[in-house]
Structures are given as C-alpha cells and as structure tokens.
Amino acid sequence: MNSGVEPVRGSAVVVGASLAGLMAALALARIGMEVDVLERSDDTGRTGAALQAEPGLLEQLTGRGAASLRAAIPTGVQTWFAVHAALRAAADAECRIRLHQQTNVREARQDTGRAWVVTGDDKIFEGDIVIGADGHRSVVRRSVCPDKPDAEFAGYLIWIGIVDELAIAPQRHWPRDLAILNGGGHTFLGCSLPDDAGTREPGQGRLGWGWYDAGRNDLLRAQGCVVGNVVHHTLRAADIPEATYRELAREARKYWPSPWRDAVLDCIERRAVIGTPIAEYLPERLVDRRLALVGDAAHVPTPMTGNGFSASFRDALALAECVDECRGAGFEAALQRYQAMRLEDVRRLVQGGQNFSRGFARGG
Template sequence: MTTAMRDVPRSGNRDERQGAAIVVGASLAGLMTALALSHAGVDVTMLERSGAAPRARKGAALGGVSEGLLSRITGSRHAQGDSAPLSSVAPGVQSWMAVHARLRAAVDADPYIELRPHTLVRSVDQDADSAWVIASDQQTFRGDVVIGADGHGSVVRVGVAPDKPDATFAGYLIWLGLTNESSLASSRRLPRDVDILSGGGDYLLGYPLPGPDGSVALGSRQVGWAWYDASHNDLLCETGSVVGNVVRRSLTSGDIPEATLRELADKAEDLWPSPWREAILDCIERRAVIGTPIAEYVPDKLVNGRLALVGDAAHVPTPMTGSGFSASLHDAEAVAEAIAAGVRGSTVAQALGEYERKRLGNVRGMVQSGQQFSRSFTGRAA
C-alpha cells in the first residue's frame, strides 16, 4: 500500500521560518498550541478527526478567561478585525463555544497553520531525525515534532507513555445544559457570578453567559449549569460511555432514558433553588442535556523524544479545579518556546525535555488536588 508523505509545505517566506510541527487535535489546547508555535516561527499542520465546525458543548463554560489572555495567545494582529472581543456576564467566565470560535478564527487567519479536518490519527512514531503520524487513510504526516492535543483519550499519549496510556474514570459524571434567560420567569434574576451549590450529596454550578450573539443585556443572556452526580454510573457502563475504568464518550440526549430525565427533574425540584431549578427543568423538557463522565490522568511524563503532550492529552483534572484552560495555555506557550529553541539550537528532544521539567510538577499537582475532591465526592479510597 502506498503511503503519502507530507513535509508540511507553507506559504510565506520560508527563510524566516524554522521547523515544522504536527499538532493532533483542534480543540482549545490544540488551537492554542498551533498559534504559539506559529508565533515562535514554527510551521504547523493540525489534524482533527471531526469536521470543520466543532460539536456543540451545551452549557460548557470556562473560568479564568480574559480578553487579555486570549489576545496574548492569538496575537495582537488577531485581537481586532473579524474576531470581536469576548463579552462576559460573570467575571472571567466564558462559554466554551465562544472561546473556541475566537481561537479558531485566529488559526484560520494564520498562513503558517494548515488545519486538516476529518483526519483520524491511528498511530505515531519517530526516529532520530523526525516524528510522524499515520492517519486512518494511510497518509503519513511528518515534522520535527508531533504534539498530542487530542484530549483525554489521546492517541499520541500511547507513544509518549505506553505503560500508562489511559485516563481513568473518576466515579461520577456532570450533567450539562444551556438555556436562554428569556425562557425563565422574569422574576428569576441571575446572580452576577458563578453559584456553587450542594444538596443531597450532589453539587451544582450555575452561571450566566452571554447570549448567542455575545449580548450581555438583561433578558438576552444564556444560563448554563453543571450538575455533579455520582449516582448514575450504571447508565454510563450500560451505554458504553465508560468501559472498564476508561471513559470512552459522553452521553448524548438520545442516550438518556426518559426515566432518568424524569428522575433528574424530580431531584431538581427538591434540591436546587431558582433560577437554576427552572433552567434545569427547561433543558430536560427540551432534551437539551448531555452527561459527561469525568476522567482523570496524573502524568508521569509529558515527552518521549520528539513526541510531546499538551492539555487534556497531558493531564486531565476534574473540572472542579477550574484550571484546565489556563494549564493548557501554559502548556502551549512552554512547548512552543522549547521547540523553537530546539530547532534553532540544541536538539529538539533535549529541548522538549526542558518543557517536561518546566511543566510536569505543576500539572501533576493540579490533577492530584482535584482528585482529593473526587475521592471526597464519590467516597472512593485513594
């Protein structure tokens, strides 16, 4: 069988560019890593298994995101123009979709980044001179490095840590939903910040978000919620969302039985105050609910030769830490700095070793702090 080899061609002045990287995954960590690498003078090919548009993440929100932080990673040339500045209702809280759109616009505008959708990576490998990935259609993409930004089920992680390739199920899921403020009774005023509530052994995070058009005007906003629940693990196993101790996928609305939705509605009536109760009931009535099993991964290594990991491919904390986005940003900047230094100076593998030494202790501590919450919440032993 013929294998197609690609060496990442680019437009622009090649004399001013040094090195080529393959980034696997085009979610937040992958987009930030590609931008950081391009800014450092490295050409990037991104491989994304899904289509050009990301799958909607109903109700998913990110903490600690500011306009200045995004402008730093997108670069000043992308901070204005076609990408409008983000708006925020609660301080530092943004919808996942809005942040992704901002990063994606910057990637699309960068002539040194090529994003190839519908490219499923099957394996990674390397030798003394380069690293490469092989896609499901047998194409091979080769560069100086391969960066895994392919999430908690990372394929690249198998090449970096073959003795510890899987993130493990933390023992609970998060129900997520998103509704319009206009769907709530006018008397149900939203708080100015994130609400963190507990009841019946469960936790609920409720947060106001800008409307679909970015508006923060009263009545035009959205209402997101995340319900931490450790009582439906059997459903996760029955649907194949969790296999053994490994998270495989989220529960879509079609996966959730009517009896489970009725149970959630009854619990919401008992546990949660307004306006979150009304927001949850609205989502349940519209079947606009997803269930995300929580995975965790404490890394022992981030690098193997010319292969490296960033974001959830490298470390998977519970969302309760609120640190996932900022950790991915720091990964992106640190790995780009290391790769640029390695291509221009010492060897790439040695430079990536510096990236690992800089980030490994921090990200291990982040995940382990979240595990303390998970063990307390589920009653699991360490």
C-alpha cells in the first residue's frame, strides 16, 4: 500500500546551521535524503549584515510553492537575520531534517562506505555523505584540504551597523539604491533594508551600512581577532575601545554625508557596531570522496564581491542536483560532479575579490 511518503534516498550530515548549512539541508531533503544538521551555537549572539536574496529562493530549495511555506524571503536586499529566520522556519517544518544545536564537531572522518563526524563529547553522527557548512574556520575543511585548512586575513575589516530610519532626524529623501562612497582611504557601502514586518516605506525601514577599514589591524591583533594570518573572531561592540568609537565618530563626520553619517553616529551612540576582519579562502578542491564543502567552508570571498550568499545558494542547488542525478554511480561520483560543476566558478569569485583586497589593504 502506498502511504504517499517518498522513500528515504540516502542520508547526510551537515555541519553548520547558518545560511549555507540550512540551504544545503533543505536542498538535500527535497531530493529525499535524511539530514542531520549539527550547530555548535544556540542561535544567540549571531551577527550578520545585508545580502541579496535570489528570486524564489525558498521555493527552489524546498520544491514547494510559496503558499505552503511558513515564511517567505522577498527578492532583493534583506537582512541576514530575516533570511536566516525564514530558512530556519523552513527547516523546522521539514520532517527529513533534524537540527542538533549546541553540538560542537571535533573532526570529520570517512571510509569506503560511509562518512561521519565526532563531536566534542565523543558522539558520532554518520551518513552517506558529510557536508561542511561550518564557515570560514571550517572543521570539515581540515579533512577535505589538510594541506590548506585555513582562510587567510585579507588585511582589513568591515565595521557593520543597522539603524531604524525613524531613529534618525527626518530626511526629505531616503536613499533606495546602494550607496558606494570613498573617503580617507576607506570604502563605505550603505543600503535600504526592510524592517521586521517587511516595510520599505520611506522613513519606516532601516539603513544598513558597512565601512571597510584597513587602518586598524593592530586593534584586531591586540583583541585576538586575528592571530598570525588567520581570522579567529569578530570584534564585538563591547570589546571595541572607547577611543576607537570616538575616532570612528570623528571620521564619520569628516567623510560620510547624511544620512549615512547619521546612521553611523546613531550606531556608535548605541554601541551597536561590530568589526569583522575580512578572511579569504581560494579553494583547490571542494570534495574528498564522501566529504564536501559548501558556502564559506568551501570558498571565502571578500564581501565586496556582493556574491558570497548567492554562491552558497548555488552550491546547495548544485549539490542536490548532482546527488540526485548520480545515485546509480554512487555518492563519491556525485560529489566529484559537484566539484566539477562549482570549483572554477567559486575560484573566479574569490580571485576577483582578492584583486580589490590587495589594493585596498595596501592603501590602508
């Protein structure tokens, strides 16, 4: 008797439940795989800026119509938090996905017939494949690329903030296009963002900004954000010295026009600023037999490319397509096809960003 439930068509362990991990899990579940997603955090303390959402993103990942989804992701520039929340809601609604939070993965392993990960408390999660979606400091990458395990510091950081338009003195004309500004050896990007309800009406949305700065690398090293040539963590608001806040306020008044100056000053006053050291990773491979990488675990371009999220989305779709079409040849063959499909594209993306980074870091 047909129950109407599709048979299980393999299993995967996805390490990381940020954007790339959730997208990979959704795409693999769509083709009938059982997916365990392991996330070391509990969703608190996450940080993110703005990104460009693809048309029909959730529909493509899940294979479901927009009306049947718990949350939608409108096309265009969105906050990281809004996109993550929608992906998380879709994953929670998918019976083939099991999310395990506060699960710290120590290493990834494999043999001829399976792949698995070992957690910090010695638990084992195994599947037909293991997908590393664990960011620029990926643990899974150490097994896939043991000769090149680390992303490298690009020589500068980005200050990030988001402000409600209503919090700033009223403006006659609110910007609706991406602003790209240069001043004092810095580069500044500003954009309009919807609020939590999706509002983009003038004066009722948000302004998001990112300020590229190559002049404070000593601060990053002093705070342990960068050790050697490896990025370890973001400089959080509470760890930014008061002297640095004052310097940023002076520079904002000097270099950036209204309303961007006002947005920066508001974030500084609220101590709602983070400083993220820019890491870059140019991959030589994405796969080792039953282990594969997606998103920032696979390739880390500077955010100046504007295509990091899109590349992660393409990774997820390509991974599911290759696994779905190559089942007869085996999972290892499927992952090799995934690598062939994605490697050159993501290398070009990272290399394009490196051209900017070399010039900007020297200029700072």
